[in-house]
Amino acid sequence: QRKKRIVKKPIPGVKHILCVTSGKGGVGKSTVAVNLALAFQACGKKVGILDADINGPSIPKLLALDNELHLNENETMIIPKEKYGLKCMSMGLLLDDENAAVVWRGVLICDTIKELIRKVNWSGLDILVVDCPPGTGDVHITLSQELPVSGSVVVSTPQDVAVADVRKGTSMLKEMKIPIFGLIQNMSYFECPDCGKKNYIFGNNDSVKRMCKDMSLDFLGELPLNSTINDDNGKPFVYSQPDSSYSKIF
Amino acid sequence: QRKKRIVKKPIPGVKHILCVTSGKGGVGKSTVAVNLALAFQACGKKVGILDADINGPSIPKLLALDNELHLNENETMIIPKEKYGLKCMSMGLLLDDENAAVVWRGVLICDTIKELIRKVNWSGLDILVVDCPPGTGDVHITLSQELPVSGSVVVSTPQDVAVADVRKGTSMLKEMKIPIFGLIQNMSYFECPDCGKKNYIFGNNDSVKRMCKDMSLDFLGELPLNSTINDDNGKPFVYSQPDSSYSKIF
Ligand SMILES: Nc1ncnc2c1ncn2[C@@H]1O[C@H](COP(=O)(O)OP(=O)(O)O)[C@@H](O)[C@H]1O
Numbered sequence: 001q002r003k004k005r006i007v008k009k010p011i012p013g014v015k016h017i018l019c020v021t022s023g024k025g026g027v028g029k030s031t032v033a034v035n036l037a038l039a040f041q042a043c044g045k046k047v048g049i050l051d052a053d054i055n056g057p058s059i060p061k062l063l064a065l066d067n068e069l070h071l072n073e074n075e076t077m078i079i080p081k082e083k084y085g086l087k088c089m090s091m092g093l094l095l096d097d098e099n100a101a102v103v104w105r106g107v108l109i110c111d112t113i114k115e116l117i118r119k120v121n122w123s124g125l126d127i128l129v130v131d132c133p134p135g136t137g138d139v140h141i142t143l144s145q146e147l148p149v150s151g152s153v154v155v156s157t158p159q160d161v162a163v164a165d166v167r168k169g170t171s172m173l174k175e176m177k178i179p180i181f182g183l184i185q186n187m188s189y190f191e192c193p194d195c196g197k198k199n200y201i202f203g204n205n206d207s208v209k210r211m212c213k214d215m216s217l218d219f220l221g222e223l224p225l226n227s228t229i230n231d232d233n234g235k236p237f238v239y240s241q242p243d244s245s246y247s248k249i250f
Numbered sequence: 251q252r253k254k255r256i257v258k259k260p261i262p263g264v265k266h267i268l269c270v271t272s273g274k275g276g277v278g279k280s281t282v283a284v285n286l287a288l289a290f291q292a293c294g295k296k297v298g299i300l301d302a303d304i305n306g307p308s309i310p311k312l313l314a315l316d317n318e319l320h321l322n323e324n325e326t327m328i329i330p331k332e333k334y335g336l337k338c339m340s341m342g343l344l345l346d347d348e349n350a351a352v353v354w355r356g357v358l359i360c361d362t363i364k365e366l367i368r369k370v371n372w373s374g375l376d377i378l379v380v381d382c383p384p385g386t387g388d389v390h391i392t393l394s395q396e397l398p399v400s401g402s403v404v405v406s407t408p409q410d411v412a413v414a415d416v417r418k419g420t421s422m423l424k425e426m427k428i429p430i431f432g433l434i435q436n437m438s439y440f441e442c443p444d445c446g447k448k449n450y451i452f453g454n455n456d457s458v459k460r461m462c463k464d465m466s467l468d469f470l471g472e473l474p475l476n477s478t479i480n481d482d483n484g485k486p487f488v489y490s491q492p493d494s495s496y497s498k499i500f
């Protein structure tokens with residue numbers, strides 16, 4: 001296959017693009033993406049968040065966004081939603097019926113991602129955080145071809161099957177020459193609120209730390225399984241509990 | 251787009267095809283698929299399992315399969331692996347390096363799925379259980395076009411964002427006219443082994459049951475979060491603890 005000489009065009013007005021990815025689904029990528037964005041903002045950065053998970057857009061729920069979209073004056077660009085000071089955009093906002101499935105082939109999905117990148121007015125951002133879908137397929141290839149990605153954060157959970165998929169996701173990033181800032185381990189243990197005992201429900205065999213050593217990645221920290229983190233009513237924990245121990249990690 | 255009149259060719263020697271799907275990643279689809287297959291077998295059925303999650307093939311790990319593959323005498327078909335009496339096949343077994351990422355566009359993934367269906371000798375099966383990837387994309391379209399699927403089982407966890415994706419997965423199945431036998435709710439609560447208290451870490455607002463009512467689906471049962479279920483060393487709980495309460499559900 002002839003390698004197309006693709007020129008990566010930066011997004012006007014965006015200084016850095018940070019991908020939050022994993023390889024495995026359901027490990028907490030969207031949760032980490034939202035809280036990371038809020039943590040950067042708490043440090044005085046101007047931040048946006050793009051939900052690139054077309055089949056399962058969680059950002060509108062995690063930030064309780066309504067799906068009213070507006071265009072700029074000459075109707076050429078979509079104005080991103082604003083919430084807690086973040087500029088946000090997601091495929092979920094383009095759908096009329098939020099319960100409808102987007103059953104599209106890869107080609108169509110990639111065209112839509114390009115629209116979310118080029119047709120939304122992202123100007124004035126220090127960092128655009130991109131919440132990636134699970135797997136290592138069309139969306140990742142398109143993002144890495146279209147955008148000059150500054151770096152990525154990888155999320156895993158402790159289980160061996162999760163680590164196996166995360167290894168694949170990480171080797172993809174290396175192939176695409178996207179720098180990896182480090183790895184966050186989520187759902188590491190559950191501390192019983194009644195008797196205080198720590199339960200390692202998803203295992204405690206340090207396979208995530210071993211993977212970091214094998215692939216020379218930085219282990220950025222771990223988050224417990226905790227019902228405050230599992231917040232689906234639009235108030236991410238960095239926003240609602242800025243002084244809690246997990247917010248400090250961010 | 252002209253609707254191609256696609257003829258669904260059954261797989262020679264397979265009576266029924268059952269898809270285990272979700273819409274959301276990391277909810278326990280592979281875990282349910284493996285244990286469901288073992289439960290059918292315990293009832294005297296001849297069962298196979300096909301791992302259609304090309305980007306994250308978990309079946310080889312959950313069943314501790316080695317990746318030595320053999321062809322039949324005239325080298326036209328691949329012989330599936332046998333484990334605990336199940337015939338198994340996964341994309342993970344075709345890869346030389348299990349840590350390598352499969353970074354393919356949708357078209358290539360679909361060609362491989364067709365190979366796993368048509369080039370593997372599945373004969374003599376009552377039921378072939380297909381473990382589907384997350385999302386609602388290329389693989390689902392190809393499976394529904396290629397195969398006469400008899401029915402599906404949908405897996406969800408209690409969180410609102412999971413239910414939102416599962417609704418999309420379920421409406422896709424309805425669009426494809428694939429019958430839905432029902433829904434299993436996984437990771438419903440955690441019972442502390444020390445003090446016995448039930449903790450609803452992922453919420454307890456019955457949104458899964460409400461969804462079943464909205465979409466007239468059968469609620470087949472729920473599984474707790476439990477470290478015996480989180481088994482990644484190749485001994486699924488229906489096999490290792492056939493008399494436990496969760497095995498009984500299957
Ligand atoms: N550490 C945690 N403890 C409890 N719930 C969590 C935790 N991390 C994530 N969740 C919940 O799990 C669900 C899945 O997380 P999500 O961020 O959507 O994962 P992904 O984006 O990887 O699919 C969400 O409902 C989220 O609130």
Ligand SMILES: Nc1ncnc2c1ncn2[C@@H]1O[C@H](COP(=O)(O)OP(=O)(O)O)[C@@H](O)[C@H]1O
Pocket residue numbers: 025159160161162201202272274275276277278279280281282308436437473474475476477479480481482
């Ligand atoms: N009820 C449960 N309790 C504890 N761990 C579980 C449970 N269900 C699944 N797991 C673990 O969670 C991980 C993800 O499950 P998996 O079946 O791979 O999900 P999916 O196929 O939906 O991505 C696996 O390591 C599995 O062992």
Ligand SMILES: [Zn+2]
Pocket residue numbers: 192193194195196197442443444445446447
């Ligand atoms: Zn306790």
